[in-house]
Structures are given as structure tokens and as C-alpha cells.
Amino acid sequence: MTGVLVIVEHDRGAIALATFEAIAAARSLGESVQAITIGASADPLVDQLGAHGVSSVVQAHHGLLNDYGPEAWGETVVQLIAQYKPTAVLATGTDRGNEVMAHIAAALDAPMVANCTAITPDPEAGAAWNIVRTRWGGSLLERCQLRAEVKLLTTAHHAFLVGEAPTAITAEVFAPQLDPVLGRTVVTERVERAAGVTLATAPVVVGGGRGVGSPEGFAPLQELAELLGGVVGCSRAVTNNGWRNHTDQVGQTGTRIAPDVYFACGISGAIQHWVGAMASKKIVAINTDPEANMVTKADYAVIGDLHQVVPAISAEIRRRRSTRV
Amino acid sequence: MRVLVCVKRVPAPGARINITADGQAVDTAFLGFTMSPHEECAVEEAVQLIERHGGESTVLTLGPAEADEQLRYAASLGVSKAVLLPIPADAVGGVDWDPQRTAASIAAAIADLEAAEGAFDIILFGNESADSGGFQVAIRVARSLGRPVVNGIKGIEVTELDGAPSVRARREADSGVEVYALAMPVVLGVKEGINLPRYPTLKGRLASKKVDVAQVVPVGAPGGQTMQTLLPSAEQVTATTILGHGPDAAAAVVDLLEELGVLK
Ligand SMILES: Cc1cc2nc3c(=O)[nH]c(=O)nc-3n(C[C@H](O)[C@H](O)[C@H](O)COP(=O)(O)OP(=O)(O)OC[C@H]3O[C@@H](n4cnc5c(N)ncnc54)[C@H](O)[C@@H]3O)c2cc1C
Ligand SMILES: Nc1ncnc2c1ncn2[C@@H]1O[C@H](COP(=O)(O)O)[C@@H](O)[C@H]1O
Numbered sequence: 012m013t014g015v016l017v018i019v020e021h022d023r024g025a026i027a028l029a030t031f032e033a034i035a036a037a038r039s040l041g042e043s044v045q046a047i048t049i050g051a052s053a054d055p056l057v058d059q060l061g062a063h064g065v066s067s068v069v070q071a072h073h074g075l076l077n078d079y080g081p082e083a084w085g086e087t088v089v090q091l092i093a094q095y096k097p098t099a100v101l102a103t104g105t106d107r108g109n110e111v112m113a114h115i116a117a118a119l120d121a122p123m124v125a126n127c128t129a130i131t132p133d134p135e136a137g138a139a140w141n142i143v144r145t146r147w148g149g150s151l152l153e154r155c156q157l158r159a160e161v162k163l164l165t166t167a168h169h170a171f172l173v174g175e176a177p178t179a180i181t182a183e184v185f186a187p188q189l190d191p192v193l194g195r196t197v198v199t200e201r202v203e204r205a206a207g208v209t210l211a212t213a214p215v216v217v218g219g220g221r222g223v224g225s226p227e228g229f230a231p232l233q234e235l236a237e238l239l240g241g242v243v244g245c246s247r248a249v250t251n252n253g254w255r256n257h258t259d260q261v262g263q264t265g266t267r268i269a270p271d272v273y274f275a276c277g278i279s280g281a282i283q284h285w286v287g288a289m290a291s292k293k294i295v296a297i298n299t300d301p302e303a304n305m306v307t308k309a310d311y312a313v314i315g316d317l318h319q320v321v322p323a324i325s326a327e328i329r330r331r332r333s334t335r336v
Numbered sequence: 337m338r339v340l341v342c343v344k345r346v347p348a349p350g351a352r353i354n355i356t357a358d359g360q361a362v363d364t365a366f367l368g369f370t371m372s373p374h375e376e377c378a379v380e381e382a383v384q385l386i387e388r389h390g391g392e393s394t395v396l397t398l399g400p401a402e403a404d405e406q407l408r409y410a411a412s413l414g415v416s417k418a419v420l421l422p423i424p425a426d427a428v429g430g431v432d433w434d435p436q437r438t439a440a441s442i443a444a445a446i447a448d449l450e451a452a453e454g455a456f457d458i459i460l461f462g463n464e465s466a467d468s469g470g471f472q473v474a475i476r477v478a479r480s481l482g483r484p485v486v487n488g489i490k491g492i493e494v495t496e497l498d499g500a501p502s503v504r505a506r507r508e509a510d511s512g513v514e515v516y517a518l519a520m521p522v523v524l525g526v527k528e529g530i531n532l533p534r535y536p537t538l539k540g541r542l543a544s545k546k547v548d549v550a551q552v553v554p555v556g557a558p559g560g561q562t563m564q565t566l567l568p569s570a571e572q573v574t575a576t577t578i579l580g581h582g583p584d585a586a587a588a589v590v591d592l593l594e595e596l597g598v599l600k
Binding site: 022025027079081082104106107109110113114116117118120121123124125126139141143145146148149151153155156157158159165195196197198199200201202203204211215239240247253256257258263264265271272279280281283292293295296301304306307308310311312313315319320322323324326327328331 | 350
């Protein structure tokens with residue numbers, strides 16, 4: 012076939028929203044878009060895929076596909092590629108998407124371009140495609156050329172605009188032949204996370220950096236976060252000092268956040284921190300240094316000692332709440 | 337136990353990343369060099385595995401001669417052996433080797449090292465390199481060695497599986513923690529947060545100067561992804577509104593929160 016294949020990322024049937032970005036990227040290539048869902052738990056996703064412009068879905072069923080396993084998922088797609096010969100295969104630039112694609116690329120000994128932000132196909136056989144991709148977690152871009160029989164691409168976080176495009180979709184079941192040895196990398200056990208606000212989804216994040224000075228120094232930040240229904244975040248200087256757990260770290264090697272408001276307290280705004288915070292709708296920097304990068308890049312700033320400013324904000328919130336009856 | 341850890345030398349930018357005039361590299365005129373935080377944690381994990389289980393650790397890099405600095409940094413933390421796959425010096429930061437070429441070179445070097453000294457029980461990588469971030473070198477290397485590999489690992493416990501040496505590897509996903517039970521020899525890509533890397537001691541630093549760095553000629557052929565040029569990331573420049581100075585600014589901050597609708 013010609014056409015583009017999208018690997019649907021899901022966790023035991025729950026779709027990862029980034030999949031719709033990969034579908035949007037696939038549609039921009041101007042060919043028909045086919046999707047593969049891996050594991051029977053994902054069969055019910057067919058309607059959501061049709062709503063976003065997918066015209067056919069292949070539903071891979073096998074006993075080794077009941078939970079996530081990078082080798083089994085990769086081999087499943089490799090077998091489908093052999094059968095359908097798509098022009099390109101797209102996946103999400105997430106932990107799983109990049110991991111599965113790397114297995115496919117290694118199996119085919121083909122190049123893989125991770126975290127693309129723009130894809131310019133060339134319909135001529137054998138011609139290179141022009142691609143722009145992220146480096147440094149998105150702080151820098153790279154234009155590259157890709158030469159391969161099948162183009163293996165993953166899409167960078169939020170690089171392609173999701174849009175509905177209701178399409179009549181057909182579904183067929185696909186039964187890959189999987190060597191039992193591929194079961195060696197399937198998830199064997201899980202510890203489910205308690206439901207609740209996470210750093211990645213919180214509406215407000217109160218972030219602290221080296222300027223907080225100590226683990227105890229985070230108490231007022233925690234208090235402000237709780238008043239606003241948010242969570243505490245931090246910089247790498249903080250995790251490196253052992254003041255907070257790495258699960259709180261915002262940035263290139265931490266979590267990407269996108270709250271309505273991000274308070275950056277005592278954080279200088281190094282590029283690797285900024286890249287994790289820049290999707291915040293509004294940023295309020297609190298810093299003693301008016302020249303700090305975080306201050307000059309933020310929407311709003313308070314110049315001052317965070318140890319005085321943060322408690323004052325909490326006190327003001329409480330004051331207004333108590334007078335509002 | 338034998339553990340190998342692979343690291344990549346990269347520049348350490350601060351407030352911004354500047355590109356050279358020819359667009360081929362990060363301007364490193366005023367920058368130091370480092371490795372990804374994920375790789376720093378992989379090095380720490382290698383040292384801890386040997387402390388706990390005995391044996392020997394090795395650090396490997398493919399890079400310019402100057403990558404000696406990152407090898408010796410790992411040695412200063414307790415890694416006992418170092419291997420450099422040298423590539424031409426103009427490759428720093430810019431036209432670095434593509435992922436296929438890098439992986440093929442590293443896989444061939446590992447096969448050589450193992451033929452000479454015995455297999456590595458655990459080979460550690462970073463989750464992704466700090467600069468190019470291709471998310472693939474570890475997986476390509478593992479597959480060419482025929483070993484299981486899982487990326488994104490934030491916990492490693494050495495144990496037994498059906499009587500054979502194995503690891504329980506933990507990874508964080510949106511839904512919680514995933515556990516993988518993997519027989520050794522195994523390849524793991526680790527994420528920052530798996531441990532808290534130590535700082536080098538003076539003694540460690542002195543010892544690292546004496547470590548012999550073995551050289552292996554990289555043999556990988558160029559792959560199908562070719563870098564053309566680096567581009568600055570589109571960035572919105574917003575003027576900063578100063579809400580005030582010190583605690584007196586609190587009222588203005590709370591006014592803003594009300595205006596934004598986050599104060600319920
Ligand atoms: C490959 C790579 C990946 C990285 N990934 C990340 C990442 O994911 N996340 C991350 O955060 N970093 C990351 N870093 C590290 C990053 O480069 C910076 O070192 C780090 O973000 C600095 O943290 P900081 O702003 O808290 O500390 P500093 O840079 O030391 O800044 C402290 C700030 O606090 C201010 N301050 C001090 N006292 C007060 C006070 N009393 N009140 C108010 N303000 C005060 C100072 O003016 C200063 O601006 C990475 C680095 C590399 C090389
Ligand atoms: N030049 C290199 N030398 C040694 N290890 C490397 C090199 N490039 C990548 N790696 C390793 O492979 C991991 C993944 O790299 P990447 O596929 O570029 O994201 C890195 O975190 C390193 O552990």
C-alpha cells in the first residue's frame with residue numbers, strides 16, 4: 012500500500028492523547044492514514060480514531076500483547092510493515108512511542124527520527140525527506156534529511172495541532188506471529204498510582220529552586236500550592252542537593268508542566284529548566300535578582316526574597332477568603 | 337558482576353544555547369562540558385551495583401579526544417576502567433555521528449571487549465542523550481547483542497528469576513510503576529532520579545588521573561539520518577510585568593490570580 016501508519020499509544024485500552032498529535036502529523040503528509048492498535052484492550056478505540064481522520068485500523072491480537080512490552084509491540088509493527096509496506100510509520104514522541112519505534116528501527120536496520128516538529132515528504136522514489144526535529148529537549152531544533160525505504164518518525168510534544176476530521180473507518184484483526192521469548196520484556200507487575208493531581212496535570216505549580224535554601228524552606232511553597240489546589244515543583248539544583256524527590260523536578264530531564272500558573276521561586280531559569288516550564292500559560296517569577304533569566308522571560312515577576320514573598324501571598328489569599336462570605 | 341556504562345560528552349549551556357555561524361554546532365566558546373543527568377545517574381548506578389555485588393565497572397564513550405574528561409569524571413566516582421572510541425574533533429556538538437553509526441560502533445566495541453574480558457552482566461545507558469536525544473542508541477546496541485532492553489528505568493534490583501541471575505527493573509508511567517523481570521545479561525536505559533549521584537572526592541579525582549583509557553577504533557557506517565543545520569527554537573518574547581518588590585507585592589499577585597480565575 013501507500014499510506015501512512017500510525018502506532019496508537021495506549022495503556023491497557025486508555026489512549027494517550029499524544030496519539031492524536033501523531034495522527035495530525037500523519038494527515039499532513041497527504042496520504043491515507045491507517046492506524047494499528049496493539050492488544051485487544053484497544054479495540055474500542057476505533058471510533059475515536061475515525062473521528063480524527065484515520066480511515067482504517069488494524070487491531071493486533073496476541074496473548075503477548077495484553078500488557079505493554081516493547082519487544083512484542085515492536086515486532087508486531089515490523090510484521091505489519093512487511094505486509095502493508097507503508098511510506099512512513101509515525102508514533103508519539105513519548106517514552107513508549109520512542110521506545111517501540113527504536114525497536115522497529117533496530118529490527119529493520121533503518122534510521123529513526125525522534126521528536127519531529129515538521130515533516131516535508133518528497134514523493135519521488137528514493138528521495139530524502141526534509142525533517143525538523145528537537146534537540147536538547149526542545150531548546151534547539153535540527154533540520155535533517157532522512158533516506159530510508161520506510162520513514163520511521165516520532166512526533167515532538169505538542170508540535171502538531173490536533174483536529175477532528177470525521178472519517179468512515181474500517182477495522183480488521185491482525186494476528187502477528189510472536190516468538191514466546193519476546194515475553195521477556197512484557198510488564199510483569201504494576202503499582203497503580205493513586206488518582207489525583209500530578210505535576211504534569213496540575214492547574215497551579217509552585218516551583219522552588221536553589222534560592223529556597225533547604226528542604227524545610229519548601230513548607231511555605233507547599234502551603235501556597237495547597238491553597239490553590241496545585242502541587243510543588245523544583246529545579247535540578249534542588250533534587251541534586253537531595254532537598255526534594257526527582258519526581259518533583261521540572262525540565263529537560265524531569266517533568267514537562269503546563270499549568271495555568273507557574274510560580275518560579277528562587278529559580279534562575281536555565282534553558283534546561285525553562286524547556287520544561289515554557290508551556291505554562293502564565294509564569295510568575297519570584298527572585299531577588301531582577302536580571303535572572305527566569306525574571307526576564309516570565310510574564311510577571313516579584314523582585315524580592317521568596318521567604319518573605321511566598322508567605323505574604325498565602326496570607327493575602329487567606330485574608331480575602333475569610334472576608335468573602 | 338561486570339557492569340558497563342555508556343556516556344556522551346555534551347556542552348553545558350546555561351541561560352541559552354547559541355549556535356555557531358555555520359549552523360553546524362552549539363557555540364561552546366564560553367561553555368564547559370558534561371554528560372546528561374540520566375547518564376550521571378547511570379554511572380552512579382554502576383558504582384553502586386559493584387559496591388553491593390562486587391566485580392568491576394567500565395565506562396565507554398564515543399566522542400572527541402576531549403571526552404577523556406567525562407571518562408575520568410566517571411572514574412573519579414569509582415568506575416575502574418575506561419574506553420574511548422575516538423571520532424574527529426570537529427564532531428563536537430555539531431555534526432556528531434548519527435544514531436545508527438554511533439550504535440553500530442558501540443555494539444562492535446562491546447563485542448570486542450567481551451571477547452577479551454568476558455560478558456557484561458548489565459550494560460547501562462542514559463534514557464536519552466542530552467544534546468541529540470535520539471532515544472535509540474541503547475535499544476540498537478541491545479538488539480545487535482541479542483539482549484533484552486528496557487528504557488526509562490528508575491529502579492534496579494539484582495535478584496534471581498527461575499534460579500538464574502536477573503534484575504527487577506522499575507519504570508514510572510502515568511498510571512503508576514511498571515515492573516520488568518529481566519534475565520541477565522541485560523541492557524537498561526536509566527532515568528535521572530534512580531539515585532542521587534555522589535560528588536567526586538579528592539582521592540577519587542587523583543585516582544582517576546591514573547586510569548588507563550583504552551582506545552577502540554569505531555567501525556560504524558553512516559546511517560540514513562543526516563543533519564543539515566541547527567536552528568534556534570521559536571521562542572515567544574514577552575515583556576515581564578513587575579508586580580512589585582518584596583512582600584508588599586502580595587496584593588498585586590492575588591489580584592492577578594483572581595483575574596486569571598485560579599483563585600476559587
Ligand atoms: C543536560 C542537562 C539537563 C538538565 N535538566 C534539568 C532539568 O530537567 N531541570 C532543571 O531545573 N535543571 C536542569 N539542568 C540544570 C540547569 O542547567 C541548572 O543548573 C538548574 O536548573 C539550576 O537550578 P536553580 O535555578 O534552582 O539554581 P541557580 O541557577 O543557582 O539559581 C538560583 C536562583 O535563586 C535566586 N535566589 C537566591 N536566593 C533567593 C531568595 N532568597 N529569594 C528569591 N530568589 C533567590 C537567585 O537569584 C538565582 O536566580 C540540566 C542541565 C543539563 C546540562
Ligand atoms: N557518543 C556516545 N558515546 C557513548 N554513549 C552514547 C553516545 N551517544 C549516545 N550514547 C548512549 O546512548 C544513550 C541514548 O542516546 P540517544 O539515542 O542519542 O538518545 C545515551 O544516554 C548514552 O548512554
